[in-house]
Amino acid sequence: MxxxxxxxxxxxxxxxxxxxxxxxAFLRHKTVPRHSGTMWYYFGGITLFLFLIQVATGxxxxxxxxxxxxxxxxSVQFIMTRVEFGWLIRSVHSWSANLMILTAFIHMFxxxxxxxxxxxxxxxxxxxxMLLGLALAFGFSGYLLPWNTIAYFATKVGTDLAxxxxxxxxxxxxxxxxxxxVGGGTLTRFFGFHVAVLPxxxxxxxxxxxxxxxxxxxxxxxxxxxxARRTGVPIPQMPFFPNxxxxxxxxxxxxxAVLGALAALYPWELGEKxxxxxxxxxxxxxxxxxxxxFYTLKLIPxxxxxxxxxxxxxxxxxLLALCWVALxxxxxxxxxxxxxxxxTGAAVLLIAYxxxxxxxxxxx
Amino acid sequence: MxxxxxxxxxxxxxxxxxxxxxxxxxxxxxxxxxxxxFKDDIHAHRGFGCAxxxxxDPSSADPKVSMSPSRGFRGVIPRRQVPEMCARxxxxxxxxxxxxxxxxxxxxxxxxxxxxxxxxxQGDLGVATCADCHHAHGIREVRDAQSPVxxxxxxxxxxxxxxxxxxxxxxxxxxxxxxxxxxxxHWKALAERGDLSAPSCATCHGNHGATPPQVKSVAAVCGGxxxxxxxxxxxxxxxxxxxxxxxxxxxxxxxxxxxxPPSPKMLAGDGSVCASCHESQSKGARAAMHMARRLAELQxxxxxxxxxxxxxxxxxxxxxxxxxRQREAADRLVKARVAxxxxxxxxxxxxxxxxxxxxxxxxxxxxxxxxERDRRRKGLAFSLAAIxxxxxxxxxxxxxxxxxxxxxxxx
Numbered sequence: 001m002x003x004x005x006x007x008x009x010x011x012x013x014x015x016x017x018x019x020x021x022x023x024x025a026f027l028r029h030k031t032v033p034r035h036s037g038t039m040w041y042y043f044g045g046i047t048l049f050l051f052l053i054q055v056a057t058g059x060x061x062x063x064x065x066x067x068x069x070x071x072x073x074x075s076v077q078f079i080m081t082r083v084e085f086g087w088l089i090r091s092v093h094s095w096s097a098n099l100m101i102l103t104a105f106i107h108m109f110x111x112x113x114x115x116x117x118x119x120x121x122x123x124x125x126x127x128x129x130m131l132l133g134l135a136l137a138f139g140f141s142g143y144l145l146p147w148n149t150i151a152y153f154a155t156k157v158g159t160d161l162a163x164x165x166x167x168x169x170x171x172x173x174x175x176x177x178x179x180x181x182v183g184g185g186t187l188t189r190f191f192g193f194h195v196a197v198l199p200x201x202x203x204x205x206x207x208x209x210x211x212x213x214x215x216x217x218x219x220x221x222x223x224x225x226x227x228a229r230r231t232g233v234p235i236p237q238m239p240f241f242p243n244x245x246x247x248x249x250x251x252x253x254x255x256x257a258v259l260g261a262l263a264a265l266y267p268w269e270l271g272e273k274x275x276x277x278x279x280x281x282x283x284x285x286x287x288x289x290x291x292x293x294f295y296t297l298k299l300i301p302x303x304x305x306x307x308x309x310x311x312x313x314x315x316x317x318x319l320l321a322l323c324w325v326a327l328x329x330x331x332x333x334x335x336x337x338x339x340x341x342x343x344t345g346a347a348v349l350l351i352a353y354x355x356x357x358x359x360x361x362x363x364x
Numbered sequence: 365m366x367x368x369x370x371x372x373x374x375x376x377x378x379x380x381x382x383x384x385x386x387x388x389x390x391x392x393x394x395x396x397x398x399x400x401x402f403k404d405d406i407h408a409h410r411g412f413g414c415a416x417x418x419x420x421d422p423s424s425a426d427p428k429v430s431m432s433p434s435r436g437f438r439g440v441i442p443r444r445q446v447p448e449m450c451a452r453x454x455x456x457x458x459x460x461x462x463x464x465x466x467x468x469x470x471x472x473x474x475x476x477x478x479x480x481x482x483x484x485x486q487g488d489l490g491v492a493t494c495a496d497c498h499h500a501h502g503i504r505e506v507r508d509a510q511s512p513v514x515x516x517x518x519x520x521x522x523x524x525x526x527x528x529x530x531x532x533x534x535x536x537x538x539x540x541x542x543x544x545x546x547x548x549x550h551w552k553a554l555a556e557r558g559d560l561s562a563p564s565c566a567t568c569h570g571n572h573g574a575t576p577p578q579v580k581s582v583a584a585v586c587g588g589x590x591x592x593x594x595x596x597x598x599x600x601x602x603x604x605x606x607x608x609x610x611x612x613x614x615x616x617x618x619x620x621x622x623x624x625p626p627s628p629k630m631l632a633g634d635g636s637v638c639a640s641c642h643e644s645q646s647k648g649a650r651a652a653m654h655m656a657r658r659l660a661e662l663q664x665x666x667x668x669x670x671x672x673x674x675x676x677x678x679x680x681x682x683x684x685x686x687x688x689r690q691r692e693a694a695d696r697l698v699k700a701r702v703a704x705x706x707x708x709x710x711x712x713x714x715x716x717x718x719x720x721x722x723x724x725x726x727x728x729x730x731x732x733x734x735x736e737r738d739r740r741r742k743g744l745a746f747s748l749a750a751i752x753x754x755x756x757x758x759x760x761x762x763x764x765x766x767x768x769x770x771x772x773x774x775x
Contacts, residue, residue: 080682087682088740246762250755257751264744267680 031237032244033220040110041218041244042251043103049252050100051206053259054138057093058195065145067191069184072147073273080270091263097139099259101289104132105354112327112347115338116219122328124216127209129325134202139287141194147187152274153284155190156182161297164310165318183276222338285361292354293317295361324350382422383430384414401502404510410463417441417449444484446493447475474573481573490531497521513571515560519545522565537576541565544622563589583613590614596705609641626701628663632656655704658716662697665723669693672730679737686729693722 015021032041064083066075079086108128111117117125144155159182163173178185220235228235238244286294293313300309323330324346331343388399402408407416415422419436421429431437441449451472453459460467471494475481480491497513504511512521523542525531532539545551545565553562568585569575577585587594597603597613606613617630617637630637632653642648669690676683696719703712 077682077684081685242765243762246758246765250758250762253751253755253758257748260744260747260751264740265680267682269680270682270684 027241028239030217030240032218032240033224034236034238035221035224037110037114037221037224038238040106040114042248043107043110044213045248046251046255047100047103047107048206048210049255050096050103050259051202053096054093054100055199057089057096060089061093062195067145067188069147069187069274072145072187073270076146076270080267087267088263091267092259094268095262095266096259097142098288099255099262101132101135101139103255104135105289108132109347109351112343114219114221115340115343116221117328118219118222118332118338119328121212121216121219124209124212125328126325127205127212130205131202131209134198134205136289138194138198138202139289141190141198143287144182144187144190145194146270147274148271149274149278149281150271150284152182152276153280154286155186156280157284157294158286158290159186161310161314164308164314166311166315169314181276288358288362291361292357295357295364298361382413383425384418384420384422386425387427388414398501401499405501405503406505406508407503416453443489443493444487446495447472447481447484450494471572474570478570478572478574479576492525496525513566515562515564516554516558518564518566519551519554541621544620548621548623549625550623577612582615586614592702593705596702600705600707602707628656628659631659631704651707651709654709655712658713659697659700659704662693662700662716662719662723665720665727666690666693666697669723669726669730672727672734676730676733676737679734681733681737683729683733686726686733689722689729690726693719693726695719696722 032038061079064075064079064086066072076090079090081087083089111125111128140155140158144151159173159176162176163169165172174180176186176189177183178189224235285291296317297310297313300313302309304312327343327346331339333339385399385402388396390396391399398414402414413422414420415436417438418441419438420431421435421437424430424435429435431439455469455472457469460469475494476485480493483491484493499512506513508514509516511517519542526537527539527542529539550563553559554564566574567588568577583594583597593614605611606616618624618626629635632638632649633656636652636656638649638652642652673683673687673690677687696715699715700712700719703715706712
């Protein structure tokens, strides 16, 4: 686009090199459907915001953290007691990780209830599910890093479960632990996953997810589309910039307020340093987002017919996860009609299962 | 006799039947009970049968043959002969070695030195013999929790006779020992904390050689566990003074069976143990009062620091380093209590001063943690206010944008 003589020379300099007018034009034409479910659109952005906070605080923690059994606990203790605002950085990092997983789940279920997984957004759904899986992997690997008692034994239980995966289980458990037992090898390995492998993979998948969201725009629920067709009134649209953007900012600032309050009023505890030779303390349980499958596995008898109970559980969870990942492909019939009731029923059941079993796992 | 016994044991697994058990199991009451109890007996598990003690021929189903004196049948073992009867095997090192190489074989020799053994030899059949403590037909290993001589059950087993006024009538010892012991720190450690190393009756009196410790041996008995205290006491001025007074060492102040948790009240105040010998305003009484005051001072300082650190922790503050340091102050309190037994003010003051200094330091850490908590909360309040103002500004901006004419959008 040509630069007129009346525009400031500085803007012309940037325009010539960055092509900002095309960005402005894109933003001017990008709109977001406005309906009763618009508020659910903000959760994807909040999840992204919390991820960015973790990247920033994670880099700051890296300045002091030392990934070895002899120093890990002490280095986190040092961060919390000696480093200026270290307590805040660590607390914000831990709380934002948990809030991010919560908002990612809310975002996923809102996508299901608003039917945003439909054609042509199947790959967007798949990339989103991958990002949720990566968030859980971030949580699992990061949980061990302070090298405290609860984290040590929870990782022991978690990697034991990985060992029950059919065929590759023993190899997988050994790969995760870097040996036969959870130890120094596991800590350095988890640290490597947490700060290098997972961020690299997440960056690529996140880039793909955001690019697809831009390419296909924000989905409108079929109910809203049908209403517009029936009444002949076009679906109200909200300009992305500044209207939606400003609302998203309010959501981000609200998330920041909640995060700050949690971090300041309930600083993340450090607990006791892990002692591999001590007996496992009572009440060992994983992070809240793993509680439902953890409690379910506890309920399964040690033998189911001729199979080991835990193996049956792992296979069951694997098949369920596969069904959930493939949701866009079975939610639409060959004639193009939607299996709306089936999808809604499956989502409601899944939410009820996660809520009830997580609560049971926490309180029992 | 012994070769025959060995033969019985060695061939035991080959027996196809034990007619003693078969017949007695079918009987009721006094004659049937031994067969029922013997199922759980350690001797039965090791291949011994009834005949090992009672003699007879267990291979014959004819009572006239199996219980014939010509086959060595002895019937009920007379009470006076019980120790010797058990000792036929238990004093035989070669035999015992086959089953439990580490087990001692001097029980009979010890028993003969005990009050029980001596009185039995004098014809007193009311004293304990092996079967009274171990049972006659349901004998279990000492480590078996159901054994009457398991550490957790031993006090009650001894009390079965020693707390029974009818049984103890006419004997020199009283019957209050068990009731007193149940108030003691030793019982609490044993029964409430499940610490099997805590002392019960046999720890101080001996088991097979059970005898009350004499005046001169009390400190040695207590010193078996409390070695440091015994050493301090034996170097102190009280060692000589107690000997001159014929006072029996540790129990003079702490009591015998009812050993209560030590407290500064033992040193000073009405009914203190020191006041029973030292007149008020005497040098000894003044030293005791000083010790009591300093111990109370250190304990109060520790509790004060503990409370503030607990408050800081409950507020989410990281105070584990200070709490670790606080444990050192608690250690100093223990050391100071121990140092009382030197009865030397200089030796006593050293841990007290150290403990007070540590407690003051940890209290300051607790205060600083609470100040830091308050700073954080103020910081949070300011941050939340700033965020709220920003959200308000954003909301106003949205309203301004959305109230503008359509043509204005995007400018």
